[in-house]
Amino acid sequence: MSTRVLGEPIEILLVEDNPGDARLAVELLKEAKVFNRLTVVSDGVEAMEYLRREGKYKEAARPDLVLLDLNLPRKDGRQVLTEIRSDEKLRRIPVVVLTTSEAEEDVLRAYDLSANCYVTKPVDLDQFVKVVQSIENFWLSIVKLPQQ
Numbered sequence: 199m200s201t202r203v204l205g206e207p208i209e210i211l212l213v214e215d216n217p218g219d220a221r222l223a224v225e226l227l228k229e230a231k232v233f234n235r236l237t238v239v240s241d242g243v244e245a246m247e248y249l250r251r252e253g254k255y256k257e258a259a260r261p262d263l264v265l266l267d268l269n270l271p272r273k274d275g276r277q278v279l280t281e282i283r284s285d286e287k288l289r290r291i292p293v294v295v296l297t298t299s300e301a302e303e304d305v306l307r308a309y310d311l312s313a314n315c316y317v318t319k320p321v322d323l324d325q326f327v328k329v330v331q332s333i334e335n336f337w338l339s340i341v342k343l344p345q346q
Contacts, residue, residue, distance in 0.1 A: 208234040211261035213245040213278065214296075215270050219319065219326075223265070226330040235259070242273025246281055249288055261291060262344075263337055266313075268297040268304060279311045290344045294333060 210227065214220040220238045227236050237258070239245050245266070248255045264282070268275035275295065282288045292314040297304070300318050308316045317333065320326050 208263065209259045209261045210234050210236045210263050210265065211245065211248060212236060212238045212265045213240075213242065213270065213275065214238060214265070214267045215240045216267070219267075222323075222326060223330055226327060227334060237261070240271075242270045242275065242278040244272075245270075245278050246273065249282065249291075250285075264291055264293045265296045265333070266293050268295060268299055268308070276307060276311060279308065279313060283312045292337065292341070292344075294337065296329075296333070 212220060212223055214223065217240075220240070224236055224238065227234060237248065239248055245264075247253050248258050249261070249264075251258050266275045266278060270278070275297065279293060279295070282291065282293060289312075293312075295308045295313045295316045296319055297317075298319050298321075305316050317329060320329060
């Protein structure tokens with residue numbers, strides 16, 4: 199286990215297939231109070247390749263936090279979450295489900311699959327800004343993340 203140095207960047211993996219939402223999250227997190235490095239992948243297969251350091255991601259940094267959309271192409275977020283939680287090397291990475299779905303069955307299933315929290319993406323731009331800032335404030339400023 200390594201020890202995180204104060205001020206060391208926090209590695210974030212954003213798994214988001216909507217280019218507009220991804221771009222907005224990138225811009226908002228660039229303005230974050232906490233220095234971080236953000237990697238964006240657009241589907242579940244690519245997310246697992248990144249997390250397992252396969253193919254073009256063999257030099258990828260292990261993320262300290264995953265922001266995961268549920269409705270993804272090729273492999274949906276539920277499958278990604280299942281794979282993360284069943285992998286000994288990945289299971290302690292906090293996963294925030296960040297999705298447009300407000301369906302109760304999606305909320306329940308995400309928690310059944312051990313998501314750390316479930317956040318519904320608002321359609322309104324100002325509300326989306328508040329959601330990303332809240333995630334940043336809580337997960338990047340308050341919570342003690344596990345060491346890599």
